[in-house]
Amino acid sequence: MSSIVIGTAGHIDHGKSSLVQALTGKNPDRLPEEKRRGITIDLGFADLDLGDVRVGFVDVPGHERFVKNMLAGAHGIDAVALVIAADEGVMPQTREHFDICRLLGVGHGLIVITKTDLVEEDLLSLVRAEAEELVAGSFLEGAPIIPVSARTGAGLEELRETLRQVAAQTPARLADFVTRLPIDRVFTMKGFGAVVTGTLVSGQISEGDELELLPTGARVRARGVQVHGEAVRSAAAGQRTAVNLAGVELSAIERGMVLADVGRLTTTQILDVHLEVLDSAPRALRTRARLRLHIGAAEVLGRVRVLSTQSEIAPGKSGFAQLRLETPIVALHDERFIIRSYSPPITIAGGVVLDPIATKHRGRELEKAAERLHELMQPERIKKITAFVLAAGDQGLKLEQLIARTGLKDAVLAGALNEARHEGSIADADGVFISPDNLERLADGVVEAVKSHHQHDPLSRGLPRELLRERLFSHAPPELFRAVMNRLESKNKLVTEKDLVRLCEYTVELSTADSNLRDKIAAIYEAAQLEPPTLEQALEKAGVGSAQRAHGRKILQMLLDEGKLIRAQGDMFLHITAMSRLRGLLQDFASQHEPERLIDVPQFKELAGVSRKYAIPLLEYLDSERITRRAGDKRLILK
Numbered sequence: 001m002s003s004i005v006i007g008t009a010g011h012i013d014h015g016k017s018s019l020v021q022a023l024t025g026k027n028p029d030r031l032p033e034e035k036r037r038g039i040t041i042d043l044g045f046a047d048l049d050l051g052d053v054r055v056g057f058v059d060v061p062g063h064e065r066f067v068k069n070m071l072a073g074a075h076g077i078d079a080v081a082l083v084i085a086a087d088e089g090v091m092p093q094t095r096e097h098f099d100i101c102r103l104l105g106v107g108h109g110l111i112v113i114t115k116t117d118l119v120e121e122d123l124l125s126l127v128r129a130e131a132e133e134l135v136a137g138s139f140l141e142g143a144p145i146i147p148v149s150a151r152t153g154a155g156l157e158e159l160r161e162t163l164r165q166v167a168a169q170t171p172a173r174l175a176d177f178v179t180r181l182p183i184d185r186v187f188t189m190k191g192f193g194a195v196v197t198g199t200l201v202s203g204q205i206s207e208g209d210e211l212e213l214l215p216t217g218a219r220v221r222a223r224g225v226q227v228h229g230e231a232v233r234s235a236a237a238g239q240r241t242a243v244n245l246a247g248v249e250l251s252a253i254e255r256g257m258v259l260a261d262v263g264r265l266t267t268t269q270i271l272d273v274h275l276e277v278l279d280s281a282p283r284a285l286r287t288r289a290r291l292r293l294h295i296g297a298a299e300v301l302g303r304v305r306v307l308s309t310q311s312e313i314a315p316g317k318s319g320f321a322q323l324r325l326e327t328p329i330v331a332l333h334d335e336r337f338i339i340r341s342y343s344p345p346i347t348i349a350g351g352v353v354l355d356p357i358a359t360k361h362r363g364r365e366l367e368k369a370a371e372r373l374h375e376l377m378q379p380e381r382i383k384k385i386t387a388f389v390l391a392a393g394d395q396g397l398k399l400e401q402l403i404a405r406t407g408l409k410d411a412v413l414a415g416a417l418n419e420a421r422h423e424g425s426i427a428d429a430d431g432v433f434i435s436p437d438n439l440e441r442l443a444d445g446v447v448e449a450v451k452s453h454h455q456h457d458p459l460s461r462g463l464p465r466e467l468l469r470e471r472l473f474s475h476a477p478p479e480l481f482r483a484v485m486n487r488l489e490s491k492n493k494l495v496t497e498k499d500l501v502r503l504c505e506y507t508v509e510l511s512t513a514d515s516n517l518r519d520k521i522a523a524i525y526e527a528a529q530l531e532p533p534t535l536e537q538a539l540e541k542a543g544v545g546s547a548q549r550a551h552g553r554k555i556l557q558m559l560l561d562e563g564k565l566i567r568a569q570g571d572m573f574l575h576i577t578a579m580s581r582l583r584g585l586l587q588d589f590a591s592q593h594e595p596e597r598l599i600d601v602p603q604f605k606e607l608a609g610v611s612r613k614y615a616i617p618l619l620e621y622l623d624s625e626r627i628t629r630r631a632g633d634k635r636l637i638l639k
C-alpha cells in the first residue's frame with residue numbers, strides 16, 4: 001500500500017483541524033492548551049486509510065504567530081489541502097500558507113472550501129472564484145475545489161475520492177538518496193525513552209539501525225519504528241515516522257535536528273542559494289539583512305548576501321544569494337526553504353539550495369559565483385555533479401564530499417561519476433574528482449616547478465618531493481598529489497629518486513671547469529685517505545676562492561650523491577676507497593682477536609695509521625654505522 005503525506009494549510013479558524021477530525025476520527029489538536037483554547041498551536045498528526053493508499057495528515061496551525069510551527073511540518077509534505085472557510089474567503093494566512101507551499105515546491109494538492117453549512121450558494125461561488133484567482137498560474141491551478149461541511153458531513157465522500165486521486169497522481173519518492181528524517185517532534189514515552197517523529201524525506205529506517213543525529217553528530221540506535229501508530233520493521237521514504245531512540249537523552253534532541261545515515265551528511269553555515277522574493281514582501285531583500293531561515297524542520301538565524309552588484313532583490317524578483325547562518329544546520333543541494341524577516345517574522349522569500357557547503361565570495365568574484373550557481377540549477381544530475389567538481393577548482397572533491405552536498409547514495413553517485421568520466425567531463429585522480437582541465441594545469445604546474453628548479457640550481461639532482469607538495473598542493477587532499485605524480489611518472493616526464501623529483505631527461509651537466517674541479521676535490525680526499533682535510537681546507541686546496549665556496553660545496557655534494565665521498569662527521573668527508581680499506585683492516589684485526597674482537601683507541605690509531613685527532617671521530621662514525629660498538633673503553637668489531 002502506498003502512503004503519502006498531506007499537509008493542511010489555511011487561515012486560523014477556517015476548519016482545518018475539524019476537517020482532519022471529520023475525515024480521520026482523530027482530533028489532531030493534542031496539547032491540553034490546544035484543546036482548552038480550541039486553536040491549533042503546534043503540528044498535529046492523524047492518518048486516514050483510503051483502501052489502496054494511506055494518507056498521513058500533518059495539520060498545521062493557522063495563527064500568524066505559529067507560522068514557524070507550520071513550517072516545521074510543511075517541508076516534507078507530498079500534497080497540500082488548502083482550506084478556505086466559505087464564510088470568510090481568502091484571508092492573510094491563506095495567502096501566506098499558499099505562498100509557503102509554492103516556495104517549498106509542493107507540486108500537488110486540492111482546495112477545500114469548508115463550513116458550507118454557514119453560507120448560501122451564491123457566496124460559495126464567490127469564494128470559489130476567489131480561490132481560483134489566488135492559485136492562478138501556480139501548481140494548484142486547475143486543482144479540484146471541494147466544498148464540505150465538517151458539521152453536516154456534506155461533501156466528505158467526494159473529498160475522500162478526490163484525496164485518493166491526488167494520492168495516485170503524487171509520484172513516489174526517489175530511492176536515490178541517503179536516509180534523512182528532519183525531526184518535527186520530540187517526546188518521551190514511559191519505559192521507552194526518547195521518541196522523535198518526522199516525515200522520512202528519503203531512505204529508510206529499520207529497527208536496530210545505527211543513525212546519526214545532526215548537527216551534534218551523536219550516534220543513536222533505532223530501538224523501535226512506528227508508522228501511523230503501528231510498530232513496523234522498517235519505515236520507507238515518504239512516511240510519517242516515529243523512531244524510539246537508544247543512546248541519547250531527550251534533552252539532547254530538539255525540533256529541527258536531522259536523523260541520518262551515519263557519516264554521510266555534514267553540517268553547514270554558509271549556503272549558496274537561489275532566492276525568490278515574494279510580491280507581497282514589504283521591501284527588497286538587501287545584503288546584510290538579518291533573517292530567519294526555515295529549512296527542513298529547523299529554524300535558524302542568519303544574514304543574506306545578494307550575489308549581484310545591486311546587492312538587493314526586489315519584491316517579485318529572484319536572484320542568487322549566499323546565506324550565512326548563526327548556527328549550523330544540515331542542508332542539501334536542491335532542498336527548498338523559506339525565509340522570514342527577523343522582525344516582524346513574516347514570510348518574505350523562499351528558494352532552493354544550490355551549494356550547501358559554500359565558501360565566502362569576494363566582491364569581484366560575484367559574477368563568477370553566480371555563473372557557477374546557474375550551472376547548479378540545471379536539472380541533469382551529471383551536469384550538476386560536474387559543476388560541483390569544477391567549482392572545487394584544483395582541490396577536487398572526494399566521493400564523501402559530493403555525498404554531503406547532494407545527499408545521493410554512494411552507489412548512485414558513483415554511477416553518475418562514472419558516466420561523467422566516460423563523457424570526459426570529470427577526471428578521477430585516485431578518488432579525488434577534478435575537472436580534466438584543472439588536473440592538466442596541476443600537472444603542468446608540477447613540471448614547471450621542477451624545470452625552474454633545474455634552471456636555478458643546475459647542480460642539484462632535483463626538487464624535494466615534500467617541498468613540491470607543500471608548494472602546489474597544500475590545500476588539496478594527499479591523494480591528488482600522489483595521482484598527479486604517478487601520472488607524470490608513468491608518462492616518463494618526471495622521476496623520483498630518494499625523495500628528489502627531477503625531469504626524466506635531466507642530468508647534471510658540468511662545464512669543463514666544474515668537472516675538473518670535481519676530479520680535483522675527489523683526488524684530494526683520495527690522497528688524504530683516513531686523515532682528510534676539513535671542507536674549507538679541501539676547497540682551498542682545490543683552488544676554490546672564498547667567493548665560490550657555495551659553488552664548491554655543490555660540487556662536493558655531487559660527489560656525495562654519486563657515492564664517491566662519504567660524510568663521516570659534520571665537516572669530515574672520506575673518500576670511498578679510504579672507507580673500504582678501513583673496513584678491511586678492521587675485519588683482519590678482528591679475525592686475529594677472536595673471539596673477543598675488541599680494539600682500543602691506541603690499537604685503532606696504529607691500525608688506521610692516524611693521530612688521535614682523527615681516531616675519535618672515525619670511531620664515532622664507525623659506531624653510528626654499526627661497524628663497531630662501544631664496549632667500556634674499547635670497541636667491539638661487529639661482523
Ligand SMILES: Nc1nc2c(ncn2[C@@H]2O[C@H](COP(=O)(O)OP(=O)(O)O)[C@@H](O)[C@H]2O)c(=O)[nH]1
Pocket residue numbers: 010011012013014015016017018019038039040062114115116117118148149150151152
Ligand atoms: N458551522 C461549521 N463550523 C465549523 C466547521 N468546521 C469547523 N467549524 C468550527 O470552526 C471553528 C474553527 O475550527 P478549527 O477546525 O479549529 O479551525 P482551524 O483553526 O482551521 O483548525 C471551530 O469552532 C469549529 O467547530 C464546519 O464545517 N461548519
Ligand SMILES: [Mg+2]
Pocket residue numbers: 016017018039040059060061062
Ligand atoms: Mg487547527
